[in-house]
Amino acid sequence: GIQVEQSPPDLILQEGANSTLRCNFSDSVNNLQWFHQNPWGQLINLFYIPSGTKQNGRLSATTVATERYSLLYISSSQTTDSGVYFCAVEGVRDDKIIFGKGTRLHILP
Amino acid sequence: GAGVSQTPSNKVTEKGKYVELRCDPISGHTALYWYRQSLGQGPEFLIYFQGTGAADDSGLPNDRFFAVRPEGSVSTLKIQRTERGDSAVYLCASSLASGGGQETQYFGPGTRLLVL
Numbered sequence: 236g237i238q239v240e241q242s243p244p245d246l247i248l249q250e251g252a253n254s255t256l257r258c259n260f261s262d263s264v265n266n267l268q269w270f271h272q273n274p275w276g277q278l279i280n281l282f283y284i285p286s287g288t289k290q291n292g293r294l295s296a297t298t299v300a301t302e303r304y305s306l307l308y309i310s311s312s313q314t315t316d317s318g319v320y321f322c323a324v325e326g327v328r329d330d331k332i333i334f335g336k337g338t339r340l341h342i343l344p
Numbered sequence: 345g346a347g348v349s350q351t352p353s354n355k356v357t358e359k360g361k362y363v364e365l366r367c368d369p370i371s372g373h374t375a376l377y378w379y380r381q382s383l384g385q386g387p388e389f390l391i392y393f394q395g396t397g398a399a400d401d402s403g404l405p406n407d408r409f410f411a412v413r414p415e416g417s418v419s420t421l422k423i424q425r426t427e428r429g430d431s432a433v434y435l436c437a438s439s440l441a442s443g444g445g446q447e448t449q450y451f452g453p454g455t456r457l458l459v460l
Contacts, residue, residue, distance in 0.1 A: 265447075266447045268449060276454055277453055278435065278451035280448050280449060280450065321386050323386075323387075323449075325447070329402075331389045331392070331402065331403060332392075335386055336386050337386050
């Protein structure tokens with residue numbers, strides 16, 4: 236099945252810093268989503284982005300489907316951005332949604 | 345309600361017992377997904393429903409796990425003869441559809457299952 240790798244696994248930043256999170260996938264995808272899991276375990280959808288670029292406030296994402304990667308950008312980080320960021324993909328060969336192992340982000344005040 | 349709800353929020357059971365976990369998706373969402381998340385890991389796909397039918401159940405780990413969605417809305421995940429290794433957070437998600445750009449998934453808060 237499709238493989239999803241996220242990097243870095245852990246990231247510690249000062250409040251106000253910018254960050255880039257990466258998601259690589261091993262096969263063509265029908266869809267790709269970025270999620271934020273807060274410290275209480277709730278998963279929130281950030282972007283549905285199988286290709287192209289989207290922006291929502293301080294967050295933006297770009298997926299280059301032909302090169303099989305997606306990037307999530309967080310600008311002017313706030314402590315509430317802390318948590319785990321997951322990339323999830325649906326490969327073209329089946330209906331499963333496969334999650335990466337996540338990037339654990341900790342923003343220091 | 346406005347979001348996906350799951351009950352119970354926590355479940356403690358003994359090894360060998362039977363448990364049922366319930367998911368109420370967002371009204372009108374035809375696609376429903378079950379996942380299992382262990383500590384420090386990403387959610388692991390279990391089963392996906394499109395309407396009443398299981399479109400893909402290849403993620404169910406063995407025949408002790410079964411899920412139903414008889415009326416195309418509420419779903420129940422059933423685990424027989426529970427084992428300690430079944431302890432995890434069980435997450436449910438729903439989406440408006442499974443194609444045409446409507447696949448954005450909305451997750452419930454999860455059921456934390458502990459098998460003693």
